[in-house]
Amino acid sequence: MITRLRNITLIVLTIICSQDTILAQKKPVIYQLLPRLFGNKQANNITYGTIEQNGSGKFNDISLKALDGIKELGVTYVWYTGIIAHASLTDYSAFGIKPDDADVVKGRAGSPYAIRDYYDVDPDLAVDVSRRMDEFEALLARTHEKGMKVIIDFVPNHVARNYHSRFKPEGLEDFGLKDDATKGFSASNDYYYIPDQQFVVPGKPGKNDPLSDLRDLKFAEFPAKATGNNVFSKSPSENDWYETVKLNYGVDYANGEKNHFDPKPPVWLKMRDILLYWASKGIDGFRCDMAEMVPVEFWEWVIPEIKSKYPSLIFIGEAYNSAAYATYLNRGHFDYLYDKVGLYDGLKRLIRNESNANVKEISKVWQQETAGFGDRMLRFLENHDEERIASAGFAGDPLYSIPAMVVSATLSGGPVMLYFGQEVGEPGKGVEGFGGEDNRTTIFDYWGVPEHQKWMNNGAFDGTLLSKGQKSLRDFYIKLMRIATSSDAIKDGRIYEIPVSGNMNNRMYGYIRYTAKQRLLIIVNFDRAQTLEASISLPEEVVKIKASVPATELLTDKKLNISAGISIPVKVAPISAQIIEF
Template sequence: MARLWGKGRFSSWDLRTLDYLKSLGVDYLWLTGIPRHATGMDFVKGDPGSPYAVSDWTDVNPYLADRPEERMKEFSLLVRRVHRKGMKLVIDYVPNHVARDYRGGIVHHDWCDGDWTDTLKNDWSSPQTFGEMLRILRFWKALGVDGFRCDMVELVPAEAMRRLIAAVKEDYPDTMFIAEVYDRGNYRKYVEEVGFDLLYDKSGFYDRLVSLSRGECSARELSWNWQFLSDLQPRMLNFLENHDEIRIASRQGLGSAGRSYAALGVSLLFNDASFMLYFGQEAGEDASESSDGRTSIFNWCCPRSVEHLNCATHIGKGLSDGESAVLDRYRELLGLAKLPVFASGKCWDLCYCNLSSPGFDADRHFVFLRYDGSQTYLVACNFSDKPASFRVAIPRELSPVCPEPSVQMTIGAWDTAVARLR
């Protein structure tokens, strides 16, 4: 969210900011609101307008530049800074619709989907639309953009997206395509047939982790979701927050960042899916300025924790004690997730063999083993408001990577405990 960091300019994403992100383990930086969108019109949502109502696909928003007349140059300099720090840049691609004042070659209807009244539905039956979309993606690739988070792709013909991805990757094979997909029954189709690199796992782990953290479902559902995903897990994108969802620490969410540490442990450490960190989440942003627990993408604002993070990044102070504690916990778990054993090692769900273990609650506790050729870690997550202590039984077939038949684990309420066994 370029306009919500620092002074809301490309230049705010300076080397210190990028160093901070790199220190968290960030590999890809996704900035929403880069392509020029409708603003200052009577149909736009909020003050600046929605970043998903794009009016010009070959321009950037002038308000993001220190010198609007040099905005494309300033964007190119940002791309260079990101690459200089060893990260890659992702922007939004919106194939389903354009702004009502769109200027360009995409053919569109005169109606919109649902209540997206600031947009018009694209007409993918026209060959001109496909040709223009391919030109647009190549335009951004030529500027150095590394990937695209593709909005609401289930509303677009899958065959058109397949052809589009294949055409871009023919010229730029390393391009990352991330799909916003909600129907779990479509996951395999969009990976294996359409060609996306990563998919949101909103309807899988996200929904279950949030429900579990609210006491609304059983931890057993995490095992079921893991089994459902099977070999698709490396192609998933796990998250606890994004621009559509309620802030996890908000009063409408879980009420505090600390109550999300069990969910964070599962999201980061259980499988080898990628993880998306939403800005300010790592400092416990609670969206206290909003009425619905979300950070608005339709208005000018600077969330409190994000402002504090920006100050801490540039002058070395600004975070409250509570924000610092949350950031420290995130750094700890994010650091573990970067280890090869968690990034690409094998996983063994241990819940099934601990159903009768004293103190273990299969509905509130979740335990698993991660291991590779050199390391073994035991992870236990407690989705309960009470501390837990129990011995985790290790099946005999895992003795080559964990010779102990059982391991004692003690976990705080709503927390994750990690033990290195080898």
């Protein structure tokens, strides 16, 4: 019997290791979703509605069927946003969790980035609040069962103003417990203070405030703490991250940003413990919020510390300073960084057909800005911070993004990310509450996401309520991600930028990705009126066609035939793309 059990264990371990190896070999595809929104079936959508009025998705709503639908998109990692307990106005006093002070909460549901207990999960997401961690761990197991890995947020720069951990492991201390609040800065403090000053809540009371019955602008914080976005004042503005307080990593901002890293500041040790806690639950990666606001010396120390025990973990840094990319990747040991100010911003201008848009920005990204580490940049067109493509303020039509999505998915072997609802053209429409009408899907409010709900279909996750156009768009995403994750040329290939030819203008671009096993010609046309027609010259370093050869346009499976020679004729309609394997 023992021998049989050992054999079964070996078989299971072999399967798990084989799945991990296969996953590691694929180009990563990350799917971001907020469980609070993803599984919400209610469609009331009352501005500033309560959880009873507008509903909330649960961990349990992300069923095996839902995960099948996500995996269909070629997803290798699911990024569950808003897992860790954060400040909220919803009352769970029956479970020992009081509502936070409305003066320092954005929206009713609150920001997922104003953490109030690093060792707890959001009670909104549980069917049985008393078993909320069990329900999260069950979701983690389901996701792994479907062959996908799990990323959660790590928010190192700031915490909620009312931070207090009720569930930290025995022997660990809360932030600020031993601080000397008479000092604005001390290397041994967890927070920064404005000594002898009372915190001043931003804003003015008024009848037009939908939460005026909950706000008195008298939140008691003395002495005031520095605000999360480096505002060292007792009076942050309404545009600041006033709901959060800045954590002290040993940088004395008042004295020329002088560093005090020896001995290690207490925040470093507390954050290491938090990472180890979640890694021990089987998390596969962390998306590190505002990574550049934390000194690189911390990352240089903590990531190897964590990976010494959990070597397969990945760390993704939210970063916006391209001049610091190399530092945070090489010295800071991040696996991946956001590519927002490079590729995303350039593609957005092309999608919107702005007058200054130019495909040369794509060239600049891979040739200069990310030279040497393009495969370590996370590409995306949507996430919780950015405008929805289909929104009136962005493009108004999700089809305008097709060429940009092809570039995002094929320009490198690094990860590409999708935001839930993007694949069905969710426009982020509506005045949700604190989120307002800002072309985004709110992260602050209880809300149903209408176009995504059509795919969800009350928990069936079969997409039968989608329009023909939405089904076609989702099919495009499925096809593109399958190409991206199965292609040797995209994962490991070299890149050759094709020269301008035919009628190519500054809205048309092409490149070849190639290895010894595979060659792909990728042509994108952002022009809204003109068809791209050209004969694409092939350099000998890629291939020299000596006879007529078959080829396939992979997005449509259309069979082509390329005549003998060293060029490929192409014809690409407006707002479209082709991926030709030859």
